[in-house]
Amino acid sequence: MVADRDITSGKPELEQRRGVLVLAVLSQLRTAQYGYSLRQALAARDMAIEEGTLYPLLRRLEGQGLLASEWRIEDGPPRRYYRLSPEGEGLYARLTASWRGLVATMDKLLDEGDR
């Protein structure tokens, strides 16, 4: 069974991380960032995301109206900067509340399991 293979092949951890990817990205885009700097910022906080995953994700979130972007030419090549749009800020607030609730619930479940 595919699901059984997934469980033994280390994919659950990947799936778990995938679930929080959007929230992690939104959390760092309250200030404008371009793709590379965002990846560095996330990696510095122990949330390394593969570039091949992160850069397309930014475009998809922008396509959904959650991010706003603009090209800037400063020191170096032209860079596309992303930040939260008003819709993105709303989603970020909702996801943050939901995440905190989930963490509290999971803590309770895991603590019960340890007893």
Place this chain on the structure above:
Amino acid sequence: MDPKAVIESYADDVVRRLPRRQRSDVGLELRSLLGEELDAKAMGAGRSADEAMALALLRDFGSPETVAARYRPSGFTIIELAQSRAFALWSLAGVAVQWALTLPSVFSVPEAFPGQTLTRLGGWWTSWGLGAFWLPGFMVVVAIVAGWSRHRWPRERAWTPRRVLDPDHLNRPLLAVGLAAWAAYMALLAVEPRLLGALPQPVATVFTFDADFLRTRGPWLFPVWGGQFLVCAAALVAGRWTRRTRELNAVFGAGVCAVLAWFVVAGPIFTAKAADDTTKGVVGLVVLLWLISLGIGLYRWPGRSDLPEGLAAPPVG
């Protein structure tokens, strides 16, 4: 090769898979980001970037097909995961059945000249052989239309229980009519040879049984057929199927099919060739349908009837 040129080539490969309106914008951003990634990688390695380093970076980044797919918004599902197994089974079984029905004719006629079978095989392949793929193609087209429709007008359908909740339930009026017709047909077959004299020509000639068939093979049908008839009648009286009646029905059904298959291969049934060929074709189809229904039955086995007494659900309907 210049590492920047490698990145250029890669970015071109990605963006040509994207919608036209996105290409230049995504291409510019991708080149810029990959350039920075490469510079950082070179700085980390303490040497200048080269082709090998660029290739390693891009291979980690993902194949152009994969990356382009990540840039696209999620589309609609053509075949739901839960349906993919049944879809594959029905597609392959449909092709296999069509081949099984048409391929034997290629080999059934003796060769008039060397290599004729091979020529016939080629003709079969370009007609029935490839033609059998209409079924998977048709199923895919239907799935595309259904998938697009679900995507375009998403709605969660409220679940409703299936009409037949009890697999052992039987439709008494329908079974009664079926058994009456079955009994009449058996009676007609039994007396048909004696009625032939009263039939007008050419009907009498067309429906004249082969004498050897009537004497040696034909009579074997009645015990097994009659047995299956009695099992169905018992189920009708009881008002529902039981494990025992289902098993007996399957055993007698297998007997009927074995006798019918024997009729097809053992010799003529009717003296007129056209009537004989047509009858054998129909009988062969009946055997095939029975085998398919047996396969479906085995696939679904065990049913609710196999549950221990205490766990069996109360009858419904």
